[in-house]
Amino acid sequence: MSQQTCDPVVPSERWQGAGVLKRSLRLLYVYALATGAIFTFIGYWDGIFLSVCGPATYLAFGLMTLMILPIAFVYCELAAMLPTCGAELVYGTIGINKHAGYWSCWLILLAWIAVPPAAVMGILEWLNYQFNLGLDGWTLTIAGCIILCLYCGLSMYEIKLAGEIQTVMLFGAIFGCILTGILFFFSDHWSIANYSNHFQNAGAEGGGWYGWMIGLSIIITPYFGFETVPNLVEEGNFPIKDMSKAIWGSVVTCGLVYMFIYFFAAGIAPWSELTNNGSMEPFVMLKMMTKWGWKGYALFFGLTTVFFSISTCLLGFWISSVRLMYAMGRQNFLPKSFAKTNKHAQPIVPNLLILAIGIFFLLFKESSYVADFYTLMAFACASCYAIIMLAAMRIASVHPDWERPYKLKGGQAFRFFAFIIALAITLGCTLSLNWSAYKTLFYYLGLGAVLWVWMIFFKWPKQKVWMTTPDGECDY
Secondary structure, eight states: OOOEEESSSSOOOEEEEEEEEOOOOOOOHHHHHHHHHHHHHHTTTTTHHHHGGGHHHHHHHHHHHHHHHHHHHHHHHHHHHSSSSHHHHHHHHHHHHHHHHHHHHHHHHHTTTTTTHHHHHHHHHHHHHTTOOOOHHHHHHHHHHHHHHHHHHTSSSSHHHHHHHHHHHHHHHHHHHHHHHHHHHHHOOGGGGGGSTOOOOOOOOGGGHHHHHHHHHTTTTTTTTTGGGGGGGGBBBOGGGGGGHHHHHHHHHHHHHHHHHHHTTTTSSSSHHHHHTOOOOOOOOHHHHHTTTHHHHHHHIIIIIIIIIHHHHHHHHHHHHHHHHHHHHHTTTTOOGGGGGGGTBBBBBHHHHHHHHHHHHHHHOOOOOHHHHHHHHHHHHHHHEEEHHHHHHHHHHHTTTOOOOOOOOTHHHHHHHHHHHHHHHHHHHHHOHHHHHHHHHHHHHEEEEHHHHHIIIIITTTSSSEEETTEEEEEE
């Protein structure tokens, strides 16, 4: 855990071979990219949410909002104190050591890099359902690869354009959710009687309170994404103290919208009818609209609450994954080629790698892919948050003199509270994993271990890990 040397001169020769990110993002665009990343597949995964938490899904979202906010506030402190991209990599390394930095980064990447192919699958499933296209097999795979290439091209262009597109889609999706909730409430189909068995769910051991609590823990998936804000900090053209607004603001915005739409969605039909007895099938709200004959509105709902919400999630995590890999290359975790940028100041190799990974998932996905992906995302995020909260406590203990533009109320006790929350969510997510998900997790961690061993014995003896801190550039 010991720090080796620090150089107060910035920048130094350590930056050689790395491209420089361009400052062109307004605070609104950073907020939109983060909120869009959090704003999960709300009209696609509705069957999962309502299956695991029943009519009380809105309550689960409310509780998870309160649980995530302490973690987000700690991120606000860290992001303002250490304003460099590669958040998990930076916080874990400075707070604990480079091994913790690497594994926290590897865990969060498990969630982030799986989003693009899953999002493309969701978009194609929506197109199939909405327009009865009958796409299947290789046709779907080829269409998915084309969509991934389009997003890769957008990510390789000026990031300001991505921010503008993200902002339009985000507010379109939010408007669609709010309007849908209002229409549900005033329709002839909504009834308070549908809330009679409030905590009915398809969770473990036949549901009940235990099943509902497990469902609550994996509701963390629609909240991870606020941590993308620190990865955009080097491209922001706003005061560093304002960055916290994008972090906690993204959590609050999404939490309120989630609670609103799922409160009214649960009342449009009995739970067994709405979710097909907890089958976790997608598009339950869209299917009900089609059943009622709301064809015109179903198309509007699909465009805003399905397509826009999935697209914002895809773009937000793609861009953030690129910047995390860029930081890994710049800080000597990966080859320096990962930190090279094109004429638009966009990292090249990370973009192409995420495209390749997305195509691989589309080519070799298993039938249980979506369910495994959902639970693994939740586990990976919660585990990463636990490591970062531990790192935040140690940074506060070892470096109490460092300037903190964002003042965290409650100090070390609050950081410990956030750490306990992250551990509790991790435990709940662990209990939700099935054997197929565990198998996928073991493969992923095994691959990470191979890369880790390469760093220990071949990479780091030649090139030391370094980080920019309030004391200057430090080797670790």
